Amino acid sequence: MEIASFLEFLQSDATQRTLLAETREHLIMIALPILGALVVGIALGIAAHRFRFLRGSILNMVSWFLTIPSLAFFALLIPIVGIGNTAPMTALFFYALLPIVRNTVAGLTSVDQAVVESAKGMGMGRVKRLLQIELPNAWPVILAGARVATLLLIGIAAIAAVVGGDGLGQSIYRGINRIPAGGSLEAILSGTLMIVVLAVLIDLIYLGIGRLTIPRGLRD
Amino acid sequence: MTDTMIELEKLTKRYPGTEIPAVEDLTMGIPRGEIVVFVGPSGCGKTTSLKMINRIIEPTSGHIILDGEDVTKSDPDKLRRRIGYVIQQIGLFPHRRIGDNVATVPNLLGWDRDRTNERVNELLEIVGLDPEMYRDRYPKELSGGQRQRVGVARALAADPPVLLMDEPFGAIDPITRTRLQNEFLRLQQELQKTIVFVTHDIDEAIKMGDRIAILQERSIPAQFATPEEILTQPANQFVEDFVGSGATLKRLKLTRIRDIEIITDCLTGSVDEDARTLRDRLAASEWTGMLLLDEQKRPLRWLRAPDLDQGRSLREAGLPAKAFVEPHATLSDALEEMLLGSAGVSIVVDKHGVYQGIVDVDTIIITIQEMRDASAEFYRTAKLVDPAEVAG
Numbered sequence: 001m002e003i004a005s006f007l008e009f010l011q012s013d014a015t016q017r018t019l020l021a022e023t024r025e026h027l028i029m030i031a032l033p034i035l036g037a038l039v040v041g042i043a044l045g046i047a048a049h050r051f052r053f054l055r056g057s058i059l060n061m062v063s064w065f066l067t068i069p070s071l072a073f074f075a076l077l078i079p080i081v082g083i084g085n086t087a088p089m090t091a092l093f094f095y096a097l098l099p100i101v102r103n104t105v106a107g108l109t110s111v112d113q114a115v116v117e118s119a120k121g122m123g124m125g126r127v128k129r130l131l132q133i134e135l136p137n138a139w140p141v142i143l144a145g146a147r148v149a150t151l152l153l154i155g156i157a158a159i160a161a162v163v164g165g166d167g168l169g170q171s172i173y174r175g176i177n178r179i180p181a182g183g184s185l186e187a188i189l190s191g192t193l194m195i196v197v198l199a200v201l202i203d204l205i206y207l208g209i210g211r212l213t214i215p216r217g218l219r220d
Numbered sequence: 221m222t223d224t225m226i227e228l229e230k231l232t233k234r235y236p237g238t239e240i241p242a243v244e245d246l247t248m249g250i251p252r253g254e255i256v257v258f259v260g261p262s263g264c265g266k267t268t269s270l271k272m273i274n275r276i277i278e279p280t281s282g283h284i285i286l287d288g289e290d291v292t293k294s295d296p297d298k299l300r301r302r303i304g305y306v307i308q309q310i311g312l313f314p315h316r317r318i319g320d321n322v323a324t325v326p327n328l329l330g331w332d333r334d335r336t337n338e339r340v341n342e343l344l345e346i347v348g349l350d351p352e353m354y355r356d357r358y359p360k361e362l363s364g365g366q367r368q369r370v371g372v373a374r375a376l377a378a379d380p381p382v383l384l385m386d387e388p389f390g391a392i393d394p395i396t397r398t399r400l401q402n403e404f405l406r407l408q409q410e411l412q413k414t415i416v417f418v419t420h421d422i423d424e425a426i427k428m429g430d431r432i433a434i435l436q437e438r439s440i441p442a443q444f445a446t447p448e449e450i451l452t453q454p455a456n457q458f459v460e461d462f463v464g465s466g467a468t469l470k471r472l473k474l475t476r477i478r479d480i481e482i483i484t485d486c487l488t489g490s491v492d493e494d495a496r497t498l499r500d501r502l503a504a505s506e507w508t509g510m511l512l513l514d515e516q517k518r519p520l521r522w523l524r525a526p527d528l529d530q531g532r533s534l535r536e537a538g539l540p541a542k543a544f545v546e547p548h549a550t551l552s553d554a555l556e557e558m559l560l561g562s563a564g565v566s567i568v569v570d571k572h573g574v575y576q577g578i579v580d581v582d583t584i585i586i587t588i589q590e591m592r593d594a595s596a597e598f599y600r601t602a603k604l605v606d607p608a609e610v611a612g
Contacts, residue, residue, distance in 0.1 A: 112309070112311065112314075114307060114309030114310065114311035115311045115312070115313060115314065116311075117276065117307065117311055118305065118307060118310070118311030118312070118313075118371075119311075119313070119324075120276060120300070121274060121276055121300055121303075121305030121307070121384075122300060122301065122305060122324050122325050122328065122374075122375075123296075123297040123298065123299070123300035123301035123325065123328055124297070124324070124328060125297050128328075133313060136315045137313075137314065137315055215315035215316070215358075216358060217314050217315050217316065217317070217358030217359060217360060218314055218315050
């Protein structure tokens with residue numbers, strides 16, 4: 001395969017339509033698991049931070065998920081949730097938990113104890129302290145966890161195509177199935193390229209979210 | 221209304237798994253409107269005792285009576301909103317602006333926005349920070365001294381009758397610390413809060429306290445008395461050792477400039493006058509130098525005769541006037557400023573910086589002499605041997 005032929009492949013209308021559609025599917029596939037993992041992960045992180053005896057079990061549990069090979073995880077879920085996007089999305093949700101939970105615990109632990117004590121000393125109750133003082137101060141670290149989780153999911157989501165899921169994995173899977181026919185490498189490469197582009201874009205989006213949501217007093 | 225603001229009754233803290241309690245049966249009355257200092261060696265339980273008053277640390281047994289009301293079992297959050305709290309690490313909220321930090325308790329109490337804003341501006345001014353300049357800054361943009369001023373403003377926000385201060389000036393450089401101590405004492409003259417102040421520094425205790433509790437291990441008071449009493453009549457060996465040597469020097473910290481006679485007839489000149497008039501006046505006097513004041517009578521420069529001959533602008537002639545002290549500063553402060561300043565005297569100014577007079581070494585020596593005489597008198601009447609007589 002030559003660069004010229006790859007560029008030609010990328011320029012064709014059909015390719016671009018396919019890639020755009022798959023990119024959209026890819027994004028949708030990771031969006032819901034990330035949002036779900038943020039809600040559940042932060043809650044688990046808070047629980048692990050507050051109740052010391054739970055910390056070990058919570059962190060261990062979310063670590064185990066990440067050790068299950070993704071293909072196996074997707075396949076194992078099919079009997080439960082059926083074929084299509086549901087199985088990979090469920091698995092992606094579990095994969096996203098570890099970075100978010102771990103960073104929530106790390107972020108909350110890193111909040112200056114004097115800050116928490118002074119809040120307590122002024123008569124701020126537990127819930128107010130958590131919502132107004134601890135979480136805002138832990139937010140930069142939590143957000144970094146969410147970013148890692150999202151990037152992780154962009155990569156893993158490509159494997160969903162194998163179990164009948166949508167997304168950029170389809171271009172790659174299609175290509176693999178046609179090897180050594182002409183155009184197979186181009187398909188694999190185009191899917192991979194779009195995943196990289198997507199990752200860079202999401203990184204930029206996280207930079208923007210950071211700008212908007214991290215209070216100025218916490219930025220460097 | 222009683223004269224005792226805080227009553228501690230047999231307050232005990234026993235941590236699980238330890239045999240010896242951290243604080244044992246601490247009973248003490250804290251008089252309304254006074255600064256009571258808890259001082260003692262590290263590990264004596266003074267901070268634990270302080271933190272039991274606002275129940276940051278819950279007492280194992282005993283009672284806390286605040287203004288006649290037993291608050292040992294009341295809602296801790298409501299209790300804490302009535303008690304200002306200042307800690308050594310300050311603990312400003314880094315994600316909130318200075319103004320919002322100060323507004324913490326008013327917001328918890330549900331004050332309306334206008335009242336809160338007004339109060340925030342007022343407090344920043346009280347602690348010497350221009351609200352326009354600092355209200356919208358973040359804590360990290362302030363120096364340590366400025367942050368602790370904000371810490372004090374935040375503690376005073378809802379005008380609580382009681383203030384707990386845990387080594388508030390401990391982490392601040394010595395020069396700023398002295399300034400903050402002086403400012404705080406001036407503030408306290410106006411506010412008349414009931415303050416419990418913890419420090420490990422006996423000098424700070426003597427300077428800040430209306431009353432000092434010297435605590436031994438398990439927070440057992442070795443002596444609870446005024447600074448004067450502690451310096452002149454230490455209750456036991458522990459107090460004597462803790463107060464240490466140099467009692468006379470320490471007593472310089474007890475006497476304030478407003479209590480002694482300062483020199484008010486020092487030769488002064490005004491920037492409105494010309495150099496010639498000033499030179500003639502200096503030559504006609506017995507003084508070797510004069511103090512130049514600006515239009516608001518604030519000291520500017522020290523001038524000697526040769527400085528007035530050089531034809532330079534008066535504002536640049538001679539040496540800059542330094543070593544300012546306010547009337548509530550102690551003789552120890554005055555002495556220290558004197559040693560740092562250029563003219564060998566401290567200039568006394570009021571809080572607006574307006575010239576009042578000067579203090580020189582002689583003033584201080586005379587005061588020390590008087591203190592010695594008073595002390596000798598005390599020993600004589602107490603039928604004790606005056607150490608000075610033995611030595612003589």
